[in-house]
Amino acid sequence: MNNLHVLEKINIPQFREDIISWFQMEQRDLPWRKDQDPYKVWVSEIMLQQTRVDTVIPYFNRFMEWFPSLQSLADADEEKVLKAWEGLGYYSRVKNLQSAVREVAQEYNGIVPDTLEEISKLKGVGPYTAGAILSIAYGRPEPAVDGNVMRVLSRILLIEEDIAKPKTRKIFEEAVRRLIDDNHTSAFNQALMELGAMICTPGVPACLLCPVRDHCEAYAEGVQSQLPVKNLKKRSRDVPIAAAVITNSRQEILIRKRPAKGLLADLWEFPNYEDHASLTTKRESFRQQFQEQIHVIPELGEHLISIEHIFSHLVWKMDVYLGTAEGITEDMLISQQMKWVAETEVEHYAFPVSHQKIWKAYLEKK
Structure with missing residues (x-):
């Protein structure tokens, strides 16, 4: 894969240890991290798409009060589901979620599928959501590549491909497959996301606080603020x-x-x-x-x-x-x-x- 030759320079076992130990000490106390229930992970990941964590927290808590189980969401009236989502925006997310949850209730006896092939068939479950559920809830070594992960890895591995192009995601997915700790998939994937949200932020990252700074090629070359490359601009x-x-x-x-x-x-x-x-x-x-x-x-x-x-x-x-x-x-x-x-x-x-x-x-x- 393009640009992944930098992986040869990285001490991968040490990288895993550094980022996971940081995550275990510094992770935010978020309600969907209380357990690894696949349904809760799924709901949280759908809510977090294009929405800030602070915004999602009260919505997630209320959603779980109204629909505490997968079956309760499957059985719910759509008007009530839309009301629970009111204000979060991108309403097709929750319509697709309820449609997929109903399919799980009917076709999988209410158990969220634990294979990439099956979970990817569900409505609204793309590569990122599938990877997040499988790795966080089921411990599968699947990549969960969102904007935070692409930003982190573009800096660590000095990837200069345009992240606005859909094909670029494949580069990052391959990078995660080679970096991921098979024994701690949940912590590893969440650590990458958390690092992007808290330390390796857009613009000027907080490199002096970064637990994997010594592994970062962009930091070594002083170009961390120039990455990731994102050129796609939509006209409104x-x-x-x-x-x-x-x-x-x-x-x-x-x-x-x-x-x-x-x-x-x-x-x-x-x-x-x-x-x-x-x-x-x-x-x-x-x-x-x-x-x-x-x-x-x-x-x-x-x-x-x-x-x-x-x-x-x-x-x-x-x-x-x-x-x-x-x-x-x-x-x-x-x-x-x-x-x-x-x-x-x-x-x-x-x-x-x-x-x-x-x-x-x-x-x-x-």
Whole structure:
């Protein structure tokens, strides 16, 4: 494998001892480390994808209170599962998790598979998640290569391949296979991740605190801050959106369920539309599109809040208004996946973060 000739310079047994002993002394006290239950490891690893540890901790604890076992998650209503995930984002993660958990319950008698071939068949379980579960829960010598691991090993082994390219992951997986301690796979893989999170951080790493500094080729050459190489840049586009909190004479709130596929699938939201009408105001754009769908013209009042919500590939630029509407029939609501709910019931539905902000602003305005 490219660049792995540096491995020949490393005292691998000493490297293993240094990083594992550091991890055993310095590891953070995290709730998913209390035991090596495959279900808990699985849930934590899905939550930790693209999400900070500090953010995940309370979500993990609540999730385990609501769904303490694999079977309880398999049996749970999807609305409750989405509510438990509300605010974590990337909701397809939990939808895939529940789908895969149901498969494990049905096809594997509720026992998470312990082979790479079987676990990789589960929905939403990619190479990293598979490696994490197998190594941490089952002690299998499988690599679990995430961004932290790639950053650590790019410095230790002076790997200058672009980590934004999918094919580069194979280099790091091979490196882990050759470095991993077969007798302490859980500690070894977690140690690499922990080192990347705490010491070998992006930008300027804390090399003087690093337990494997003496093994690091980038540190020896003084280029640690230049690694890893990551050149892929995604362009995001701005999406202007007009939204409204619509009430009726019974003081009910109009909410809408998003489609089952695509961004924020199956979450609830307040009525909103992309503003394509360059010759009208956002208010008029909303009124026109609402009328086209519901056949009722809403009354829009004052501006409630402006919100900018950033996704990886787009930015919602939302202007939100207060509004009222009457005369909406049940057929109109059903056809548009909408419903009226009492103000006290809104909190029972799972909303994306941007719409949680809308609701908070509405409550503060009252």
